[in-house]
Amino acid sequence: MDFNLSGDQEALASAVDKIAGAFAAKPTEFHDFALTGGALERELEDGDYFNIATVPEWGPIGAVMAVDRLARCPYAVETALSMLVRPHLPNDAPRPVTLVEHGRPGRFVAGAKTVLVIDGDNIGIVYPSGGDTQRVESIFAYPMGRLVDTVTVEPLSISEAAVVRQWLQVAIAAEISGLIQAAIASTVEHISQRKQFGRPLGSFQALRHRMAECAVLAGGVKWLALKAADSAAPADAALAAYHAQDSAVRIAYECHQMLAAMGMTLEHPLHLWTYRLKALVSELGGRSAQAVSVAAGCFNGGMDTD
16 A cells, blocks of 8 residues: 555645644533534535545545544534445435444434444444434443444445445444544643652653553554555454454553543543444444454455555
8 A cells, every 4th residue: 555645635634633723622511421512523524525436536544534524523423334335335325324233323323314324244224214213311422322123224235235235344443543642642731741759750761661562553553444445345344343352442542541530520531432432342243243254254365565
């Protein structure tokens, strides 16, 4: 993979960064779990950013970069599935696009126009109308919801389901990438200011080493997500999702360790990223399911080696 961005991709990254920059801070009066971003979503809709992957000059790599950057905002907006999965759905599926697995509550489901339903190895689609979804109270820092039991699910073919599952893995990796970078940045800011024994916490070598390890993991998540988008190979998607979910568990733990009790308050924004990570690490069957996909794809001739 060529890690150098094209001029069009650099322009896209700059434009998305400018939009995200206006939504970079948590409102001081907000002390809750799910901070939704209606204004941010409207900005993205007006600029047609949800169709990034279908533009040849930007493609899936541009979509991964956008999802990564937007996930660093404290505001929760459904971007990953709309940008990376929706281009592979039939019938020009409307957004927001969300995911429900085995009847459990899912992110953004209450306001969704397209819901992917996973039941075992099968994947189907629901286009909900009024009364088909319900809001669910949650601490996951996403607006959560569930489908009612009476909805009609349109099944995807085996080949269609395989493609959708692959891009769901890429979408998870891209969103986790942004979340863990934001969590690390928030933690570094805290330990740079918080003093103990007359010194900033960040000056202690043991803590710096632990945060450096987190930064290395975060870099791997980002580049594997970009690689999976570039190659469109199932094995690369599985590896990106596995590394993302595995790293998210480690990084969320380390960040909360660094902030101690402060990280458990609603005043500090850390939970807006780490509690979203807690939701994402269980999607698509979690790390164990991704590990099985990695074993099947990477050790049976399925790994892209370019």
